[in-house]
Amino acid sequence: MELLKELSEAFGPSGHEKEVRQVLRRALEGYADRVWVDALGNLHALREGTGPNRLRILLAAHMDEIGLMVVGHDESGGLRVRAIGGIDDRVLPGAQVWVGSDRIPGVIGLKPVHLLEQGEDEKVVKIDQLLVDIGAKGKEEAQKWAPLGTPMVFATRFEEVGALVKGKSFDDRAGCAVLAELVRGDRLPHDLYAVFTVQEEVGLRGARVAAYANRPDCAFALEGTIADDLPKKKDVSPTSELGKGPAITVMDRSFIAHRGLLRLLVETAEALGIPYQFKQPGIGGTDSGAIHLAREGIPCGTVAVPCRYIHSPVSLLSPTDLESTVRLMRESLARLTPDVLQM
Amino acid sequence: METFRLLKQLSETPGLAGHEEPVRALVRDLWTPLVDELQTDGLGSLMGRRRGRGPEPRPTLMFAAHMDEIGLRVTGIEKGFLRIARVGGADRRILPGTEVVVHGRRDLPGVVGMRPPHVVPPDRRDKTLPWEELFVDVGLPEEEVKSLVRVGDPISFRREAVELKNGLLAGKALDNRVSVAVVTLALEHLSRASHAWDIVAVATVQEEVGLYGATTAAYGVAPDMAVAVDVTFGRQAGVPNHQTFPLGEGVAIGVGPNFHPAVVERLKAVAEANEIPYHIDPIPGRSGTDAWAIQVSREGVPTGLVSIPLRYMHQPVETVSLKDVERAGRLLALLAAGLEADFRPRWEDE
Numbered sequence: 001m002e003l004l005k006e007l008s009e010a011f012g013p014s015g016h017e018k019e020v021r022q023v024l025r026r027a028l029e030g031y032a033d034r035v036w037v038d039a040l041g042n043l044h045a046l047r048e049g050t051g052p053n054r055l056r057i058l059l060a061a062h063m064d065e066i067g068l069m070v071v072g073h074d075e076s077g078g079l080r081v082r083a084i085g086g087i088d089d090r091v092l093p094g095a096q097v098w099v100g101s102d103r104i105p106g107v108i109g110l111k112p113v114h115l116l117e118q119g120e121d122e123k124v125v126k127i128d129q130l131l132v133d134i135g136a137k138g139k140e141e142a143q144k145w146a147p148l149g150t151p152m153v154f155a156t157r158f159e160e161v162g163a164l165v166k167g168k169s170f171d172d173r174a175g176c177a178v179l180a181e182l183v184r185g186d187r188l189p190h191d192l193y194a195v196f197t198v199q200e201e202v203g204l205r206g207a208r209v210a211a212y213a214n215r216p217d218c219a220f221a222l223e224g225t226i227a228d229d230l231p232k233k234k235d236v237s238p239t240s241e242l243g244k245g246p247a248i249t250v251m252d253r254s255f256i257a258h259r260g261l262l263r264l265l266v267e268t269a270e271a272l273g274i275p276y277q278f279k280q281p282g283i284g285g286t287d288s289g290a291i292h293l294a295r296e297g298i299p300c301g302t303v304a305v306p307c308r309y310i311h312s313p314v315s316l317l318s319p320t321d322l323e324s325t326v327r328l329m330r331e332s333l334a335r336l337t338p339d340v341l342q343m
Numbered sequence: 344m345e346t347f348r349l350l351k352q353l354s355e356t357p358g359l360a361g362h363e364e365p366v367r368a369l370v371r372d373l374w375t376p377l378v379d380e381l382q383t384d385g386l387g388s389l390m391g392r393r394r395g396r397g398p399e400p401r402p403t404l405m406f407a408a409h410m411d412e413i414g415l416r417v418t419g420i421e422k423g424f425l426r427i428a429r430v431g432g433a434d435r436r437i438l439p440g441t442e443v444v445v446h447g448r449r450d451l452p453g454v455v456g457m458r459p460p461h462v463v464p465p466d467r468r469d470k471t472l473p474w475e476e477l478f479v480d481v482g483l484p485e486e487e488v489k490s491l492v493r494v495g496d497p498i499s500f501r502r503e504a505v506e507l508k509n510g511l512l513a514g515k516a517l518d519n520r521v522s523v524a525v526v527t528l529a530l531e532h533l534s535r536a537s538h539a540w541d542i543v544a545v546a547t548v549q550e551e552v553g554l555y556g557a558t559t560a561a562y563g564v565a566p567d568m569a570v571a572v573d574v575t576f577g578r579q580a581g582v583p584n585h586q587t588f589p590l591g592e593g594v595a596i597g598v599g600p601n602f603h604p605a606v607v608e609r610l611k612a613v614a615e616a617n618e619i620p621y622h623i624d625p626i627p628g629r630s631g632t633d634a635w636a637i638q639v640s641r642e643g644v645p646t647g648l649v650s651i652p653l654r655y656m657h658q659p660v661e662t663v664s665l666k667d668v669e670r671a672g673r674l675l676a677l678l679a680a681g682l683e684a685d686f687r688p689r690w691e692d693e
Contacts, residue, residue, distance in 0.1 A: 076580040088460045088468055094437025094658045096505065096513070105505040107513045107662065109655025111581050113434040121436055124469050131580050133654070133662065135507025145508065154440075157503075161452045162482025166442075228462050230478055231421045239462060284461045308480065309456040312440040316454065316482055 001165065001319060003027055004177040005158040008167030011101045013067030013084045013151045014202045017041055019101060020063040020173070024180060024196050031184045032194070038213060042206045043196040047182075051189030055338065058193045058216035058298070059182060059329075060207050060287040061175030061223070062200030065168065066311050068097065068132070070150040073142040078131025079106070084151060085201030089127045091312045096155040099134055099146050106134040106152065154313035164242065164316045171310040172200065174224035174317055178305065181326045188333050200287055204254070207287035211294030218261060218299040218341055220329065221287040224317065225249075225279055225304035237280050240306040242318050245275030246325040249302035252282040254289025258299035260340040265301060268332040274324055279304065299341050303329060346665050349373075349527060350504065350512055353520035357444060357499035359430050360411040360551045363387055370410060370523060370546045377530040378544065387548040388560040393530065397539035397684035404679055405543045405566035405644075406529065407557055407633040408522035409550030409573070412515070413657055415443065415479070415498040423485035424478040425453070425492060431551030436471050437658045442501040445481055447492040452501065453481040502659040510665045511590060517661035519550065521651050521668055522572035528672025529679065536676065539684040540567075547633055557633035561640035568606060568688050570647045570675065571634035575624055577652035577662065588652035591664035593620030594671045597648030601630040601638055605688035606647035613678045619670050624650055645688035649674060 003023075012020035021043045028035060032045035043063070048054075066087055072080030079099070092108050099106045108130055113121060132152065136142035156168035167173070176196055183194045193214045197206035211219065225247050229238035240247035248265050249257055269276040279302075292300035305325050308316040358366030367389050371381060378391035389410070395401050413431030420426070425445065429435070439457035444450050455477060460468070479498060481488060504514030526544045533542060543564050547556035561569065575595050578587040588595050596610050614621045629635055630648060638646040649671055654662040 074580050076578075078580050086460045088439075088457060088463065090436075090468065090471060091440035091457050094434075094441055094660055096502070096660065105507055105513070107505075107507070107655070107660035109579065109658050109660045109662065110434070110436060111579070112576060112656035112658075113432055113436075114656060115576070115582060115586065121434070122471055124471055125436070129581070133507065133513075133579075133660075135509045135511040135513075135662075137509055141508070155505075159452065160482075161454065161480075162487075163484070164482035166452075166454060166482070226459050226461055228458055229422075230456065230458065230480075231424055233475075309440070309454065309459065311459045311461075312457045314440055314442060314454040314456070316456070316480060 003180060004173065007173035007176050008158040008169055011098060011153055012063055012065055013153055014064040014199045016151045017063040017198045024176060027180050028183055038209060040206050040209055041198040042210045045183055045194040047192040047194060049190040050187045055190040055217040056193060056215060057190050057333065058195060058211060058214050058219035058291065059179050060195045060197050060210060060219065060221045060291060061179040062172045062197045062287060063176060064198055064201050065153060066201050067151050067153040070146050070148055073139045074131055075139050077136035077138050077142045078133055079142060079146050081127065081132055083127060086311055089124055092127060092130055093125060095313055097132060097152045098155045099152045100150045104134050104145060106132040108132055156313045161316060164318050166314055166316050168313055170307040170315040170317050171224040174305040174307060174322060175222035178222045178322065178325050178329065182329055185330055190333065190336065197287055204287055204290035208290040211291040211298060216298055219291045221302040223286050223302060223304035224307040224310060226284060226310060227306035227308045239283065240277055240279050242306050242308060243321065244277045245321060246328050247277050247279040247304045247306050249279045250282060252284055254285030255292045255300060257301045261299055261301035264336060264340050265303065265328065265332050268335055269328055272331055274328045276328060346669055347506060347512060350521060350524045350668065353524055354504040354514035354516050358410055358412055359414040359497040359499055360549045362446065362497045363411050363548045366410045373527050374530060374544065377534050384559055384563050386556050386559050388556040389546045390560060390564060391544045393533055393542040395538050395540045401541045402567040403541045403543055403564060404682060405545060405564050405569040406526045406675060407545045407547050407569060407571045407637060408526045409519045409556065409633055410523050410546040411548050411551050413551050414500060417492055417494050417496045417498065419494060420488055420492065423483065423488045424480055427477060427479055427498065430497065432657050434657045435477065438477050439472060441659060443479055443498050444501045445479060445492055446497045451481045451491060453479045456480050500659045509591065511662050512665055513660050513662040515659040517653055517663050518574045518656055521574060521663050524668055525572050525671040525675065528669065529675035532673060532676030533679055536680045538680045540679065540682045542679050550633055554633055554636040557636040561637040561644060565641055566644055568645050569637045570649055571632050571637060572649050573632040574653040575650035576656060577654040579654045588622050590652050591666050593622055594667055594674060595622045595624035595650040595652065597624045597626050597630060597650065599626040600628065601626060601634050602647050603645035603688050606645050610647050610678060613681060614674055617677055619674050
């Protein structure tokens with residue numbers, strides 16, 4: 001959990017993943033046989049296998065998170081912003097943010113509720129109407145502290161909440177934590193190409209070049225995925241539920257999982273009594289969407305830690321789910337043989 | 344104590360209307376060394392008296408700052424999630440993504456969640472969430488939640504107060520902890536000064552739900568003159584300038600039927616004599632502050648209002664200027680110290 005805390009609190013919106021990369025570099029020191037960074041900023045770590053017929057397995061978890069970017073300065077000194085990645089405008093009002101990697105504190109406030117017209121509180125204040133207030137007096141001072149292009153993230157501390165933990169960016173720092181644990185664990189029969197990717201939230205950009213570069217025989221994307229298990233009026237699927245183990249993707253908007261890898265995951269889980277669930281319906285997309293299309297095509301699967309309230313300042317996950325995800329992956333990789341990859 | 348630390352501590356301590364115990368304990372600690380006697384009334388307002396040097400019977404000046412804050416309350420438990428309603432004028436537009444503390448059998452940290460954009464169709468994202476889709480999540484299984492939380496339990500916002508550029512501070516409950524800080528600073532000044540009148544500082548309760556604390560406190564103290572301290576709308580983009588006051592450029596002194604002209608004149612005179620910048624806040628009727636209740640206590644109390652400009656009222660990012668806080672503290676202290684033993688607020692034609 002110490003590593004997840006460090007990862008969650010790191011500053012790393014898409015295109016600005018340096019701080020996360022540094023946390024991971026430190027975490028992998030002494031475990032990875034080779035570590036390198038590519039042209040987009042992906043962090044690659046090779047953990048060599050011990051078996052005679054080693055497969056090249058790519059494991060991808062994205063380092064980037066959603067955030068905001070300064071696109072203008074108001075006369076009042078407020079910062080105009082646009083979203084980096086997918087943000088519902090409704091989570092922004094009342095939020096505290098860290099502006100830039102120096103973490104200048106900023107807040108997002110609205111017109112006081114006392115001054116609203118009847119019914120005005122039903123209307124969502126769109127992001128282009130919002131300002132981030134860092135206390136700057138006027139446009140010039142705002143430009144000095146937060147020039148155009150300055151990225152920002154939610155200012156959220158990692159903490160326990162009941163039996164769960166709370167933090168920002170569990171999508172996908174949860175996946176990063178799982179992947180780091182796999183690299184730090186005992187050596188497996190196969191060569192693990194662990195890649196901590198960049199720019200997933202803006203279009204799976206990092207995974208695409210990482211898959212090309214490493215020529216894997218097969219790949220897994222490790223994610224923090226949607227748990228939509230709140231009470232709802234209509235009985236619709238929760239996508240995944242907290243506390244019920246890793247969520248395995250059969251198909252989503254970005255790819256169809258390789259049948260052999262899927263079978264391997266399910267059989268491993270059942271043989272060892274590791275809890276698991278299928279992610280349904282298959283919404284969203286992951287790095288697998290880019291990886292499976294690399295070169296001549298790569299057998300691919302996605303396994304995720306269920307997280308409530310992703311893409312908001314306060315996501316929650318169950319540490320038990322995270323541990324089960326590490327275990328399911330480790331055991332599945334240990335059982336992986338070339339015939340699993342046959343169509 | 345340094346103003347930033349004082350205000351941060353006051354901001355971060357919970358104390359919902361009707362559930363002011365934690366903040367009252369803090370204010371008691373802050374005021375104990377600064378007053379001669381402390382007392383709590385039937386509704387829970389805390390009153391600290393500094394005896395003056397004038398001959399008995401001494402007149403009494405009362406300062407009132409409400410210490411309660413807005414928040415939420417548990418209205419139901421479903422699948423382990425808490426259904427909620429507001430206490431005071433909480434703004435539901437800020438709830439998704441906000442951290443809270445549920446004051447159950449013990450304090451439980453929680454969050455108000457938000458379904459991710461992946462599962463909410465874009466055409467459903469242009470309406471704010473109705474109360475029936477807002478839940479507090481304390482991260483515990485249903486049975487455990489049921490054993491720790493009851494319907495009716497209060498929920499307060501949980502937010503670390505932070506310093507912004509130019510000596511601003513942003514946090515929750517600065518409406519009206521900022522004024523509790525002002526009164527505390529005034530007491531600190533007065534502990535090093537001499538004053539003829541008795542000064543009674545009151546941290547009132549239940550202002551946000553109907554000025555109840557000030558009503559009974561004013562009766563109990565029976566002051567000869569009173570000044571309520573509260574917040575007013577601070578200048579922010581999107582709100583017309585005539586409805587707001589700039590941050591860091593002085594306090595606001597209320598004028599209108601709620602305020603006795605002699606109190607207003609005295610406040611202005613003290614500010615001017617000491618180069619404390621101020622604005623006039625014209626309020627044509629109900630001020631919506633403790634001053635409204637105090638004025639009509641017993642046979643009537645000559646009352647004034649000093650306000651601190653604050654941005655984003657009733658949101659957990661309320662923002663004030665530390666300079667305004669310090670100035671207001673000085674203004675109150677100088678007002679109190681300057682009252683002659685025989686001074687009474689009077690009408691010109693009395």
